[in-house]
Amino acid sequence: MTLAELGWDDFFAEAFAPYEAKGWFPARLIRETTINYSAFVGEDPEDVEEIDVVLSGKVWHDAETDADLPAVGDWVAVELGGENEDHVIRASLPRKSCFSRKMPGKSVEEQVIGANVDVVAVVTDSGPDHNPRRMERYFTLIGRSAAKAVVLINKSDLCPPEHNEACARELRALSADADIHVTSALTGEGLEVLQSYLKDGVTMCVVGSSGVGKSTLVNQLYGEEWQWTSEVNDVTGKGRHTTTSRELVPLPFGGMLIDNPGMREIQMWTDEQTLRESFADVETMALECKFADCKHGNDKGCAIRAAVAEGTLDLHRLESFLRLDDEILKLRKLAKKRQMTVERWAKRNHRVKARNLNDRIQLEKDEKGDWE
Ligand SMILES: Nc1nc2c(ncn2[C@@H]2O[C@H](COP(=O)(O)OP(=O)(O)OP(=O)(O)O)[C@@H](O)[C@H]2O)c(=O)[nH]1
Numbered sequence: 001m002t003l004a005e006l007g008w009d010d011f012f013a014e015a016f017a018p019y020e021a022k023g024w025f026p027a028r029l030i031r032e033t034t035i036n037y038s039a040f041v042g043e044d045p046e047d048v049e050e051i052d053v054v055l056s057g058k059v060w061h062d063a064e065t066d067a068d069l070p071a072v073g074d075w076v077a078v079e080l081g082g083e084n085e086d087h088v089i090r091a092s093l094p095r096k097s098c099f100s101r102k103m104p105g106k107s108v109e110e111q112v113i114g115a116n117v118d119v120v121a122v123v124t125d126s127g128p129d130h131n132p133r134r135m136e137r138y139f140t141l142i143g144r145s146a147a148k149a150v151v152l153i154n155k156s157d158l159c160p161p162e163h164n165e166a167c168a169r170e171l172r173a174l175s176a177d178a179d180i181h182v183t184s185a186l187t188g189e190g191l192e193v194l195q196s197y198l199k200d201g202v203t204m205c206v207v208g209s210s211g212v213g214k215s216t217l218v219n220q221l222y223g224e225e226w227q228w229t230s231e232v233n234d235v236t237g238k239g240r241h242t243t244t245s246r247e248l249v250p251l252p253f254g255g256m257l258i259d260n261p262g263m264r265e266i267q268m269w270t271d272e273q274t275l276r277e278s279f280a281d282v283e284t285m286a287l288e289c290k291f292a293d294c295k296h297g298n299d300k301g302c303a304i305r306a307a308v309a310e311g312t313l314d315l316h317r318l319e320s321f322l323r324l325d326d327e328i329l330k331l332r333k334l335a336k337k338r339q340m341t342v343e344r345w346a347k348r349n350h351r352v353k354a355r356n357l358n359d360r361i362q363l364e365k366d367e368k369g370d371w372e
Pocket residue numbers: 154155156157158183184185186187208209210211212213214215216217229230264339342345346349360361363364
């Protein structure tokens with residue numbers, strides 16, 4: 001593999017120039033564990049090698065927040081050690097893009113999902129997963145990262161074409177920048193769409209709700225030798241992702257994928273965020289309450305109660321607002337339940353080994369019965 005196939009270009013070369021003089025080498029981080037990183041290092045730019053690297057104290061100290069620390073996808077300058085010596089990250093290069101999310105809840109901490117991600121593919125369907133408001137959240141998140149948003153309305157084989165197209169139109173109306181495709185992983189269309197973006201040097205993330213077909217699509221990209229799975233290991237009870245937490249994987253036909261357990265959580269988080277945001281107006285009103293810890297019950301000087309009395313705020317809306325935390329808890333439980341259902345399906349599907357289209361469609365119908 002070459003540096004260029006990993007995404008090295010003039011932008012990074014220019015940023016790297018001062019480090020070259022010190023005898024350091026450019027490297028792209030492909031894996032992150034609690035103790036170190038793995039990287040492709042370009043000692044020979046035409047033939048990069050995978051090695052383990054550690055962070056220098058300086059880079060660690062210079063990072064003001066966790067989000068500034070090197071992350072999977074980042075380009076760094078590495079000083080190669082001699083025999084029995086560590087290879088050390090001496091500096092990180094600026095990011096072209098950074099796909100991250102704020103941690104759920106009140107915390108302002110930012111969690112980096114992947115650095116230098118060029119394309120974020122959101123997989124959804126035109127059935128139970130179709131949700132324009134959630135998609136808006138994805139578009140905001142992706143827009144902020146500077147990556148290109150691509151949507152796959154997958155499982156097109158399960159719905160009439162007019163219905164799929166109507167969903168596509170609805171999503172196109174939400175974002176002028178995003179590419180919206182109607183696909184089916186079963187016919188190979190999904191693979192074609194993803195591959196059309198995966199040129200040499202391009203890094204992609206695949207996100208979306210549980211059960212929409214991400215693993216199916218991604219496994220098609222990997223080919224035979226590398227399988228992405230959410231299945232739980234029967235022996236250890238752990239998913240694959242608990243051992244290999246984040247990684248960047250070069251694909252056999254060009255391009256790279258960044259896979260990360262955080263992606264799975266984005267879906268839940270966007271729902272939660274959407275819910276919170278839909279009450280932003282009430283929250284703003286609450287700032288006018290006399291007491292900061294106002295419970296908006298019988299408290300004196302409650303701006304929200306006053307608004308209800310005046311008729312500017314609907315009583316039902318206030319009740320839902322007061323139940324917000326319960327609602328979020330419910331959302332989390334639901335997400336968990338769906339995850340468990342999907343894992344059960346995956347296991348069952350594996351047993352059945354449904355290879356032909358009709359069997360798969362039947363399985364899909366069985367699964368739908370399990371949903372609610
Ligand atoms: N009919 C139909 N079924 C599909 C399609 N794509 C995936 N499936 C099926 O949908 C089910 C869920 O697919 P997965 O690929 O496991 O979904 P996922 O998004 O990876 O789900 P998580 O791993 O839970 O995040 C599987 O049984 C797939 O065979 C499609 O285009 N059409």
